[in-house]
Amino acid sequence: xxxxxxxxxxxxxxxxxxxxxxxxxxxxxxxxxxxxxxxxxxxxxxxxxxxxxxxxxxxxxxxxxxxxxxxxxxxxxxxxxxxxxxxxxxxxxxxxxxxxxxxxxxxxxxxxxxxxxxxxxxxxxxxxxxxxxxxxxxxxxxxxxxxxxxxxxxxxxxxxxxxxxxxxxxxxxxxxxxxxxxxxxxxxxxxxxxxxxxxxxxxxxxxxxxxxxxxxxxxxxxxxxxxxxxxxxxxxxxxxxxxxxxxxxxxxxxxxxxxxxxxxxxxxxxxxxxxxxxxxxxxxxxxxxxxxxxxxxxxxxxxxxxxxxxxxxxxxxxxxxxxxxxxxxxxxxxxxxxxxxxxxxxxxxxxxxxxxxxxxxxxxxxxxxxxxxxxxxxxxxxxxxxxxxxxxxxxxxxxxxxxxxxxxxxxxxxxxxxxxxxxxxxxxxxxxxxxxxxxxxxxxxxxxxxxxxxxxxxxxxxxxx
Amino acid sequence: xxxxxxxxxxxxxxxxxxxxxxxxxxxxxxxxxxxxxxxxxxxxxxxxxxxxxxxxxxxxxxxxxxxxxxxxxxxxxxxxxxxxxxxxxxxxxxxxxxxxxxxxxxxxxxxxxxxxxxxxxxxxxxxxxxxxxxxxxxxxxxxxxxxxxxxxxxxxxxxxx
Numbered sequence: 278x279x280x281x282x283x284x285x286x287x288x289x290x291x292x293x294x295x296x297x298x299x300x301x302x303x304x305x306x307x308x309x310x311x312x313x314x315x316x317x318x319x320x321x322x323x324x325x326x327x328x329x330x331x332x333x334x335x336x337x338x339x340x341x342x343x344x345x346x347x348x349x350x351x352x353x354x355x356x357x358x359x360x361x362x363x364x365x366x367x368x369x370x371x372x373x374x375x376x377x378x379x380x381x382x383x384x385x386x387x388x389x390x391x392x393x394x395x396x397x398x399x400x401x402x403x404x405x406x407x408x409x410x411x412x413x414x415x416x417x418x419x420x421x422x423x424x425x426x427x428x429x430x431x432x433x434x435x436x437x438x439x440x441x442x443x444x445x446x447x448x449x450x451x452x453x454x455x456x457x458x459x460x461x462x463x464x465x466x467x468x469x470x471x472x473x474x475x476x477x478x479x480x481x482x483x484x485x486x487x488x489x490x491x492x493x494x495x496x497x498x499x500x501x502x503x504x505x506x507x508x509x510x511x512x513x514x515x516x517x518x519x520x521x522x523x524x525x526x527x528x529x530x531x532x533x534x535x536x537x538x539x540x541x542x543x544x545x546x547x548x549x550x551x552x553x554x555x556x557x558x559x560x561x562x563x564x565x566x567x568x569x570x571x572x573x574x575x576x577x578x579x580x581x582x583x584x585x586x587x588x589x590x591x592x593x594x595x596x597x598x599x600x601x602x603x604x605x606x607x608x609x610x611x612x613x614x615x616x617x618x619x620x621x622x623x624x625x626x627x628x629x630x631x632x633x634x635x636x637x638x639x640x641x642x643x644x645x646x647x648x649x650x651x652x653x654x655x656x657x658x659x660x661x662x663x664x665x666x667x668x669x670x671x672x673x674x675x676x677x678x679x680x681x682x683x684x685x686x687x688x689x690x691x692x693x694x695x696x697x698x699x700x701x702x703x704x705x706x707x708x709x710x711x712x713x714x715x716x717x718x719x720x721x722x723x724x725x726x727x728x729x730x731x732x733x734x735x736x737x738x739x740x741x742x
Numbered sequence: 743x744x745x746x747x748x749x750x751x752x753x754x755x756x757x758x759x760x761x762x763x764x765x766x767x768x769x770x771x772x773x774x775x776x777x778x779x780x781x782x783x784x785x786x787x788x789x790x791x792x793x794x795x796x797x798x799x800x801x802x803x804x805x806x807x808x809x810x811x812x813x814x815x816x817x818x819x820x821x822x823x824x825x826x827x828x829x830x831x832x833x834x835x836x837x838x839x840x841x842x843x844x845x846x847x848x849x850x851x852x853x854x855x856x857x858x859x860x861x862x863x864x865x866x867x868x869x870x871x872x873x874x875x876x877x878x879x880x881x882x883x884x885x886x887x888x889x890x891x892x893x894x895x896x897x898x899x900x901x902x903x
Contacts (some may be wrong), residue, residue, distance in 0.1 A: 596780075611790070613900035614860075615781035615822075623786070647902045654899060659860050665902050666861075702902065 312350055312361045313524055317390040319717060320397040331353050335362050340676075341365040361390045410640075413602075553589050557600040562630045564741035568637040571687060572645070581679050585645050588652050594618060597648050603627050609640045611702070612647040617655065620648045633738025636731040639699040645670055673709035677701060688739070698727035770839035771891070774853075778894045784857035785819035790897050794866040795819060795857035796875040799826060800888075803849035807837050808875040818855075841889060850888035852876070860897040872890045 321343060333711050343363045351360040390397045458538065556569045572582075589597050597620040604625040612622045622644045629637050647668055655665035662671075672680075680700035701724060704710055714721040730737025783796055797818035802811040809829040818826075825831065839844050854875060859865065878885075 608903040611901040611903050613786050613789050613902075614898050615786050615789060616779075616896055616898070618779050619783050619785060647900075651899050651902070654860065655897070659897070664861060665899055668902050 310361060314345060314348055315360075317348070317397050317399075318345060319720070320390065320399055324387070359392045360440060363390065369721050414722065434675070441551045467594070492697055501680075508732060550735065553596055555596065555598045557598055559602040560599055560624065562601060562626055562741075564634060564637055565601055565624055565626070565634070567741070568634060571640045572638060581642060581646060581649075581683055584649050588649055595620065595652055599624060601626050607705055609636075610644045612651065614651040614655070620651055622648060628733070631733040631741075633731040633740055635684060635691060635695070635699055635738040636728075638687055639680070639684055639702060639731075642680050642700075643672070646676060646680075649674045669704050669707045670709070673701075673707040679703070694724075695731075698724045699731060702728050760796075762814055765841040767842060770836060771833060774840065774891065775894070777831055777835065778853075778855075781825050782831050782855065782894060782896060783822045783825070784819050784896045786821055786901075787821060788857075789859075790901050792859065792862075792866060794871075795868070796854070796857065797873045798852055798854045798875050800878050800879075801832070801853065803837055803845045803851065804847050805845060807845050809837075813878050816877045816880060817871065821843040840891075850886060851890050852890050854890075854893040855896065856893050857896040857898055860899050863897070 342365065344366050345363060348361055348363045351362060387462060390399050392398075554573055556566070556573070560566050560569055589595055595618045599622050602623045602625065604623065604627060607627060607628050609628045610622060610624045612620060615621050622641075624637075624640070624644075629640060650668050650671060651665070655659070655664070657663055677697065677700045681693060681696035684696040684699060685693065688696075701710065710721070729735060745829060765834070788795060795817070797880065799818075800813045800815070802813070806811045809832050810826040812829055812832075814823040814827050837849075837851070837873045
């Protein structure tokens with residue numbers, strides 16, 4: 278028998294390998310399932326987002342936000358009715374302004390979407406290790422609202438920092454604290470907020486040691502619901518529960534500092550210098566007075582109040598004044614830059630008095646954003662993107678969910694869809710709203726009905742006596 | 743030798759006086775702008791009507807750095823001018839530095855103010871507005887010894903609802 282040269286054999290092997298790779302590529306391309314992410318997002322918009330929240334304490338909770346751009350189809354996509362996973366990212370909201378967004382968890386959450394009729398069923402599933410959900414996920418249909426993941430035998434706790442791929446129960450966190458006088462470091466270990474530090478400005482570093490989770494207390498079939506990480510909140514220096522309810526009767530505004538017009542007798546105080554944020558004495562309606570105090574005085578801290586605080590807090594360079602005026606039945610409020618360093622927000626008593634507290638606070642948050650944008654306009658030397666005509670577009674595209682978070686951090690019982698509806702109030706002139714209304718007319722209509730319930734001629738929300 | 747030192751000191755003082763005077767004036771101008779930044783506002787009503795403003799303040803000084811009276815020109819918006827015509831806002835301000843000498847009875851400083859929309863800075867001006875900018879208490883004064891400072895410009899925005 279004639280011997281085949283080794284070089285020929287090698288050449289044949291290479292050809293076979295190349296062919297196999299190409300085939301695998303083609304197979305992957307053909308088999309990669311496509312899914313309807315818009316339909317899933319529409320279904321998500323209709324559910325009660327509040328249910329997806331986890332309460333940490335009286336003023337903090339974790340909001341789990343879908344990462345739509347990271348959605349993927351399950352390996353058993355077809356057999357599980359086109360099952361799609363959307364990773365959920367945890368973010369601590371409420372209570373104090375979130376300065377860092379680096380929650381590290383050993384729980385990986387996913388929104389699981391399964392086709393049902395013309396829509397989708399949505400559930401939350403959890404995985405407690407760094408393993409790939411596409412190969413590990415098995416669905417437990419016995420749960421009504423939570424779809425737990427099974428099949429991860431033996432691992433009752435996963436990695437403390439799953440991204441690192443190894444257990445880590447001690448970590449150091451450094452946070453820049455440039456604009457605030459004081460910051461609070463919160464270490465969250467295994468679901469418990471167990472370390473709180475308060476330090477001055479600069480770049481302080483904190484160390485947390487969560488200890489080893491108790492494996493004995495966590496049986497084979499019991500999932501260890503732990504997470505750990507750092508959250509840093511800046512200015513003020515404490516995380517406190519809901520503020521006392523102020524009225525004009527029991528509210529001891531310290532006043533002054535309004536300049537020689539002597540017309541601003543009630544100080545804003547709170548997080549802001551008295552010469553910086555002022556509530557005019559014209560704000561006499563109890564509900565409006567309550568709302569301005571709650572929004573300005575308490576450490577309701579999130580992205581919007583962080584920006585507001587950064588611009589108006591402490592430096593005393595700009596002044597913002599809230600007044601109450603009767604301005605007819607059209608606009609709830611108007612904000613103007615009446616000076617180079619002076620913003621005035623006029624709250625319309627014809628619209629806001631006898632409205633719900635939720636609507637008043639939503640209006641205040643909306644106007645705070647206008648105030649921020651007007652200053653940004655000045656700071657940018659009137660850059661076109663800060664034109665006042667584009668304010669609402671900017672809000673609609675970037676801040677609606679932040680506004681809803683702000684509302685929920687004050688009104689814990691407020692349904693997230695209601696908070697969203699209130700946040701869209703006043704943004705009906707935007708391209709974003711027009712698109713939403715065109716694509717989802719029923720949802721847009723429902724959202725407007727939800728928002729209407731909070732107005733003065735209805736009875737929804739919390740009413741002032 | 744002593745006389746020589748005195749002479750040198752005198753020459754140095756004379757040589758550096760204009761420079762000092764100039765830096766004092768610059769500092770005085772900056773301080774004046776800061777006062778305006780804090781207290782000078784335009785009328786919200788006029789902003790909502792999209793009407794720009796051209797008006798002026800006439801500050802009457804007395805001896806000893808005193809502000810005797812501040813008068814706003816006739817077309818100044820009534821709802822905001824109260825704050826600007828209160829002499830208290832200029833308390834501690836060194837008028838001598840601005841004038842370059844001690845204040846005297848009858849010294850006048852005229853400070854023009856222009857309020858324009860930051861979005862549409864050129865709209866809404868009329869010749870009458872320019873003319874009325876310097877009419878105080880109904881009288882057009884063609885000749886008056888005064889110090890005229892650069893106009894202070896308010897770039898207003900809004901309203902946004």
